[in-house]
Amino acid sequence: MADIAVHEGAHAHEHDAHGAHATSTGLSNNKLAMWLFLGTECLLFGGLISTYMLYRGRLGNGPGPGQVFDIPLTSISSFILLMSSLTMVLAVNAAKEGDDRNTRVWLSATALLGALFVGGQVYEFTAFYQEGLGFTTSLFGSSFFTLTGFHGVHVSLGIIMLMALVGIITRSKVPGDKAEVVELIGLYWHFVDVVWVVIFTLVYLIPA
Amino acid sequence: MAIIERPSAVPTFAGAGANAPAVVTPTQGLGVFKRPVAASGWKSWVFTVDHKKLGIMYGVVSMFFFLVGGVEALLIRLQLAAPDNTVLSAQVYNEMFTMHATTMVFLFVMPMAAAFANYFLPLQIGARDVAFPRINALGFWLFLFGGIFINTSWVLGGAADGGWFMYSPNSSPLFSPGHGVDFWVLGLQITGIASLVGAINLIVTVLNMRAPGMKLMHMPMFTWMVLVVQFLLAFAMPVITVALFLLGFERNFGATFFNVDAGADPLLWQHLFWIFGHPEVYIIILPSFGIISEVLPVFARKPLFGYKFVVFSGAGIGFLGWGVWAHHMFASGLGPVSVAVFSVATMLIAIPTGVKIVNWTLTLWGGKLWFTTAMKFAIGVIVLFTIGGVTGVTHAVAPSDTQQTDTYHIVGHFHFVIVGGAVMGLFAGLYYWWPKMFGKTLNEKLGGWNFWLMFWGISITFGAMHIVGMQGQPRRMVVWPEKLTGEGFFNLHFWNQVATWGAFTIAVGVAFFIVNVVVTARKKERAPLDPWDARTLEWITASPPKEHNFDVIPTVHALDEFFHRKYEEVEHEDGHVKLMKVKTAEEILAEEEARADAHIHLPSPSYWPIVLAFGLPIIAYGVIYNLILSFVGAAIVLLAGFGWALEPSVAEDSDYDPPAGGDSTKELATIG
Amino acid sequence: MSAVTEHTDHGTEAHDHADHGSHPTTLTFVKVAIILAVITALETSTYWWVEDAHTVAMITLFICMAIKFVMILLWFMHLKWDSKLFSLMFYIGVGLAIAVYIVALMTFHFFA
Missing domain, CATH: 1.20.210.10 (Cytochrome c oxidase-like, subunit I domain)
Known part of the structure; x- marks a missing residue:
């Protein structure tokens, strides 16, 4: 539901550039909702990560993590996702300065890096499948694909939001406070990156 | 959240929902749909955000x-x-x-x-x-x-x-x-x-x-x-x-x-x-x-x-x-x-x-x-x-x-x-x-x-x-x-x-x-405004509350605010301090209505919540029967999401009746 | 406008508007990104020496993960400058998740 929360460009008017007008805490409704949403997402990914941790050693007749993981490749895609956080931050900065052109440039860069990451994931999944690890091969396979798949879907949703935002900014149709909308999508994007930081370490780097 | 200006209603004494909602004409098309603004009938329920x-x-x-x-x-x-x-x-x-x-x-x-x-x-x-x-x-x-x-x-x-x-x-x-x-x-x-x-x-x-x-x-x-x-x-x-x-x-x-x-x-x-x-x-x-x-x-x-x-x-x-x-x-x-x-x-x-x-x-x-x-x-x-x-x-x-x-x-x-x-x-x-x-x-x-x-x-x-x-x-x-x-x-x-x-x-x-x-x-008989001599803020409003809830946003001074507006400590002749009812709910409501806000801003109805929600059971039926159906549902959700995102938070001038603009007090505020 | 005016009388809640004035510069963020990249490189390097020093590698990995996690939150997500209420919302989620799932895994003797 992130896209809804994000686009819920509520209290934003010309004289209210920070969207934090007339609330009891002085904070923006949208940002508060987004942070709360991200907090709840921790429970979602926590559950998926725990499932994976519990099942990662249960290989059935299939290959194990040590046989299929390609750490150099995943390191590169992790690095790409990390750098997309930097471009996202730069987009937020540009948006705060009211610089539409650079906002669009950095948002597009972020979307591109995200797409590279998802592409890497698709490549990785294909390779694993060819090496004999399908979704139903073993509990390790099921829980691995479920966890990384959920993360991949989150990244993909983020890309859709980023591209939609670029389009909307181009046509000057941003509902509400532009800088805040960019910031909200940025929060979501960074969160997806944070989740990957945890997955990269717990799933890929720590040997089963 | 879109926000629509509406003219101040004529104050009515304890008027139980008597204030007719202001008319808003959907002159401005929003995407393919016009903003739903019906104030009565089934549309006022199905597209409501109240x-x-x-x-x-x-x-x-x-x-x-x-x-x-x-x-x-x-x-x-x-x-x-x-x-x-x-x-x-x-x-x-x-x-x-x-x-x-x-x-x-x-x-x-x-x-x-x-x-x-x-x-x-x-x-x-x-x-x-x-x-x-x-x-x-x-x-x-x-x-x-x-x-x-x-x-x-x-x-x-x-x-x-x-x-x-x-x-x-x-x-x-x-x-x-x-x-x-x-x-x-x-x-x-x-x-x-x-x-x-x-x-x-x-x-x-x-x-x-x-x-x-x-x-x-x-x-x-x-x-x-x-x-x-x-x-x-x-x-x-x-x-x-x-x-x-x-x-x-x-x-x-x-x-x-x-x-x-x-x-x-x-x-x-x-x-x-x-x-x-x-x-x-x-x-x-x-x-x-x-x-x-x-x-x-x-x-x-x-x-x-x-x-x-x-x-x-x-x-x-x-x-x-x-x-x-x-x-x-x-x-x-x-x-x-x-x-x-x-x-x-x-x-x-x-x-x-x-x-x-x-x-x-x-x-x-x-x-x-x-x-x-x-x-x-x-x-x-x-x-x-x-x-x-x-x-x-x-x-x-x-x-x-x-x-x-x-x-x-x-x-x-x-x-x-x-x-x-x-x-x-x-x-x-x-x-x-x-x-x-x-x-x-x-x-x-x-x-x-x-x-x-x-x-x-x-x-x-x-x-x-x-x-x-x-x-x-x-x-x-x-x-x-x-x-x-x-x-x-x-x-x-x-x-x-x-x-x-x-x-x-x-x-x-x-x-x-x-x-x-x-x-x-x-039965015809209406309830008194404050039938239970209640204590909390919801009872300060009309019954049922007006569409905008409060004529004036109340300023709160205490727990049980409404009680404290009705009762005050009064000293008796024998020196005892006693709580006395100094105002009735009707009087308090009348006071509020007398100084009602001139311009009250309410969120405007929207098609998108029901459309978006409708997509999800379609996705679910698709998972059970045929995945193609799921894609149809997902497309509905995605389209509704875009419609939702593009719905302006500030209604167009021409959405107002009379149309806003010029010197009119089209000052938009967050609600609440 | 209506009686809805600024009322920030809730002493317990933060009202940091630090990022209204001077939010961090691009350079700060680039520095943070470089640090994150270096840490990621360090993490990845354990892949080649984890067999030799398992405990050291594990501790390194967990520390690196924690540092990256916190750095992204504090700098990229602005929690360093933003209201404590945002942090609270998020940390409740993180804290609950860590607590309940670790306890659940413990009942499976996962850490034994």
Whole structure:
């Protein structure tokens, strides 16, 4: 539901550039909702990560993590996702300065890096499948694909939001406070990156 | 949230909803659709984002599901009324108890609490709407469509049959080959999204939309308890989401997450379910606690005893509720350490609960009690919940619990707390707030019948269940055989019949409520503005409240703000300081109307919540029948998302009537 | 406008508007990104020496993960400058998730 929360460009008017007008805490409704949403997402990914941790050693007749993981490749895609956080931050900065052109440039860069990451994931999944690890091969396979798949879907949703935002900014149709909308999508994007930081370490780097 | 300027209404004295909504013409097309602006008729309900209308819709729909779940309960009791009975087949019986629980928990108690929360939370904190009105509407439609979706399984090959906690392997394709469990999984995902977005919305509303001066410790107790519940919902829902996804993948895509054959741990499901499930228990009960914490002080004519203790014990229950889930799993072989830890944690949670019961009792102590129906229900909660709570504490003792697990004793226990605690509390709320919502007071005489039949029905039905449970009758068994009936006073035959008679007594009690609603709707006499001499901010508004709730956003100075506006301390001749009523509710409302805000800004209706919500059951049907359908549903969701995102937060000038622009005071403000 | 005016009388809640004036510069963020990249490189390097020094590698990995996690939150997500209420919302989620799932895994003797 992130896209809804994000686009819920509520209290934003010309004289209210920070969207934090007339609330009891002085904070923006949208940002508060987004942070709360991200907090709840921790429970979602926590559950998926725990499932994976519990099942990662249960290989059935299939290959194990040590046989299929390609750490150099995943390191590169992790690095790409990390750098997309930097471009996202730069987009937020540009948006705060009211610089539409650079906002669009950095948002597009972020979307591109995200797409590279998802592409890497698709490549990785294909390779694993060819090496004999399908979704139903073993509990390790099921829980691995479920966890990384959920993360991949989150990244993909983020890309859709980023591209939609670029389009909307181009046509000057941003509902509400532009800088805040960019910031909200940025929060979501960074969160997806944070989740990957945890997955990269717990799933890929720590040997089963 | 789009915001529409509307001209100030002509002030009317205590005008019960007399203010005609301003006309807004949809001159400006928005995308392919025009903004829905109907102020009356079905469109004004279907596209509404008004928290009060949504609250009423939540209430009506959950009442409907209450009747559905009630009929299911009666069928179960009919089946168990006699030995070796054949009212229901084993399969239908399994579906019946699964759907009874699912309906009552997810489609009645939770949304009924959401109904009150939606309607009264903004009123109690002095806001004109919630923080995200469109998300509020989305929550309602998701709940409705999700509930309908689950129940369509009855006619599409049979409902879910694994019990409401759907333990593996009963939920696996092997033991439940039909689509029932799939409907259950997907339907709960949909209502789960409703709960999650609703929770985020209400938390932000409480934190951010309070009227000036409404400090956290000035908030009415109902608002407080709803806040705690929303935090529980927000963080518990994702856990069940994970569990449901895993189960769905197992059933539909060949994964083996809970399949022992494939080396899985079926206990994983139990953990995920109960990590959600135990907070869920408090999600069910705390709104009722909040309601009776409003009702008791009003009808005892005393402030709530130990307000802060009740607040913090409520928050404490919410916190501890996360650390006790495994007490549902004592019989599953967790190992002695886990059992001991969870046993102790469970006993701890009795402390804040006990604090609340003591506070309510002391609120009554020395008060001038006024036994209205609402008050009777509230006192009924104290009595019945305490009985259920006491057996609950005994279940914390693992060795004793192991004996009672999966017997009717457990069923009796949790029905005492849920029906005696949560449902009775919701009825207290209905009788207490009815005049505020509809401007008419429910009939007290019929209310008395409603209360006493329910009270005795609950006591008899679930009391009898404790007995048959202690005699060893397992839950979820389609028959109890004649030869195992036993002898003497505690024979199963007699007490099962008692339970069935009790269940029908409850049903008659509920029927009295429905009769009461009809009788009340048909009578002309309107309720006084402040029929109960109430204490909290929602009673400062007209009955029913105007579309914009408050003519002036009130400035709050104290807990029980409305009470303090009516009563002042006056010194008598003999030196005694006494509380004297200095103003009536009518006078206060007239004052407010006299200085009403010139320009009140309300969120405008929207098509997108219902359209977006409509896409999700289509996705779900697609998962069961044909994935192509899922893509259609996903496309609807995506398109609705874009429509939603592009809907301007500030309505176009030409949307106003008269059109805004030039010198007109088109000053747009956030609501609340 | 209506009586809805600024009312920030809730002493317990933060009202940091630090990022209204001077939010961190691009350079700060680039520095943070470089640090994150270096840490990721260090993490990845354990892949080649984890067999030799298992305990050291594990501790390194967990510390690196924690540092990256916190750095992204504090700098990229602005929690360093933003209201404490935002942090609270998020940390409740993180805290609950860590607590309940670790306890659940413990009942499976996962850490034994």
